Amino acid sequence: MKEDELVEDGYAKARLACDFAGGDHTKRYVFYRDINQAALYEDQELEERFDEALETHEFEVWYQPKYSVSGAEMVGSEALVRWRNKDGSLISPGRFIPLFEKNGMIARLDEYMFRSVCCQQAKWKEEGYPILPVSVNLSRASLYYSDLVEKYENIIKEYQLDARYVQIEVTESAMEGKTDILKVLGQFRKIGVQILMDDFGTGYSSLAVLNTRCFDTLKLDKSLIDHIGEEKGETLLYHVISMGKQLGLNITAEGVENTMQLEYLQKLHCDDIQGFLFARPMPKADFEKEMKKKCEEQIRE
Numbered sequence: 680m681k682e683d684e685l686v687e688d689g690y691a692k693a694r695l696a697c698d699f700a701g702g703d704h705t706k707r708y709v710f711y712r713d714i715n716q717a718a719l720y721e722d723q724e725l726e727e728r729f730d731e732a733l734e735t736h737e738f739e740v741w742y743q744p745k746y747s748v749s750g751a752e753m754v755g756s757e758a759l760v761r762w763r764n765k766d767g768s769l770i771s772p773g774r775f776i777p778l779f780e781k782n783g784m785i786a787r788l789d790e791y792m793f794r795s796v797c798c799q800q801a802k803w804k805e806e807g808y809p810i811l812p813v814s815v816n817l818s819r820a821s822l823y824y825s826d827l828v829e830k831y832e833n834i835i836k837e838y839q840l841d842a843r844y845v846q847i848e849v850t851e852s853a854m855e856g857k858t859d860i861l862k863v864l865g866q867f868r869k870i871g872v873q874i875l876m877d878d879f880g881t882g883y884s885s886l887a888v889l890n891t892r893c894f895d896t897l898k899l900d901k902s903l904i905d906h907i908g909e910e911k912g913e914t915l916l917y918h919v920i921s922m923g924k925q926l927g928l929n930i931t932a933e934g935v936e937n938t939m940q941l942e943y944l945q946k947l948h949c950d951d952i953q954g955f956l957f958a959r960p961m962p963k964a965d966f967e968k969e970m971k972k973k974c975e976e977q978i979r980e
C-alpha cells in the first residue's frame with residue numbers, strides 16, 4: 680500500500696487479489712499489481728450478463744455424437760454449452776465455466792442445460808427421431824444442493840421422458856473422497872439416470888472411486904488417448920480398459936482424433952468413441968442432420 684492511500688482502497692485491492700487467487704491452492708499469495716485487470720473486468724462483465732443471458736437463451740446446447748467403436752452406429756451424444764453473444768460470436772465454455780464454478784452460478788447453468796436437453800429430447804420424440812441418450816455435465820458445485828435429485832427428477836417427469844435418455848457426467852476430481860457426492864450419485868442411479876465418470880485419467884485418479892459402484896460409464900480423458908502409439912501409454916490404456924470392463928463399466932474414449940488411435944481402441948474392445956475423428960460438437964440443426972443420416976444408413980444396412 681502507498682503511504683497516502685486510503686485504508687478502504689487498500690482493502691479493496693487486497694480483496695480483489697484474494698478473489699483472483701480464487702481456489703488455486705498452489706498460490707500462497709498474489710500481488711495486486713500482478714493481476715490482469717483486463718481479464719478481471721471481463722470476468723465481472725460476464726457475471727453481470729449471466730442472468731439476462733439465461734433469460735434470453737444466449738446459452739446454446741451443442742451436441743457431440745458418440746459412436747460405437749466400429750463407427751457404424753451413433754450411440755448417443757454429449758451436451759456442451761456455448762454462449763452466443765448478441766453480435767453472433769461464441770464464447771467457449773473454457774472461458775466462463777471455471778468462473779461460474781468459482782462464484783457458484785454454475786448450478787443454475789447446469790440446471791438450464793439439463794432442462795434444455797430434456798425439452799429437446801421430448802421434441803425429438805414427438806418428431807419421430809430415434810431417441811438416444813444425451814449426457815449433461817454437472818459441476819461439483821451443482822452436486823451440493825440437497826434437493827438436486829428431486830428437482831432433476833421433476834424435470835424428467837415434466838417432459839415425460841424415460842430417465843435412461845438423460846445421463847449425467849461428473850468429473851473424476853469432483854468425488855475424490857466425497858461420500859456425500861457419492862450418495863447423490865447413488866440417488867440419481869436409483870431414479871434410472873446413468874452416471875458417467877468424466878475425464879478419467881486426469882487429476883488425482885482415484886482407483887478407489889471405481890470401486891464405489893456409483894458409475895455406469897468410464898470416460899477416458901484425451902490425455903490417455905494421446906499416448907496411443909507409445910509403448911507405456913498403450914500398456915496403461917490396456918490395463919485401465921480391462922480393469923474397467925472387469926468392473927462391469929461401459930468404456931468411452933474421449934478425444935479420439937486419428938485412425939491409429941481408433942484401431943488400437945478397437946483392438947482393446949473399448950465400447951464407444953467420442954472425438955473429432957468422427958464428429959465435433961455441433962449446433963442442434965447439424966446434429967439433427969447427423970441423426971437422420973445415421974438412421975438412413977442403419978435402415979439401408
Ligand code: C2E
Binds near residue numbers: 743773954
Ligand atoms: P468435457 O465434459 O470433458 O467435454 C469434452 C471436451 O472435449 C469438449 O470441449 C469437446 O469439444 C472436446 N473434445 C471432444 N473430442 C475432442 C477431440 O477429438 N479433440 C479435442 N482437442 N477436443 C475434443 P468443450 O466443449 O470446449 O468443453 C470443455 C469443458 O467445459 C467440458 O469438458 C466440460 O468440463 C465443460 N462444460 C461444457 N459444457 C458444460 C456444462 O453445460 N456444464 C458444466 N458444468 N461444464 C460444461
Ligand code: MG
Binds near residue numbers: 848877
Ligand atoms: Mg463431459
Ligand code: MG
Binds near residue numbers: 878898
Ligand atoms: Mg471429458
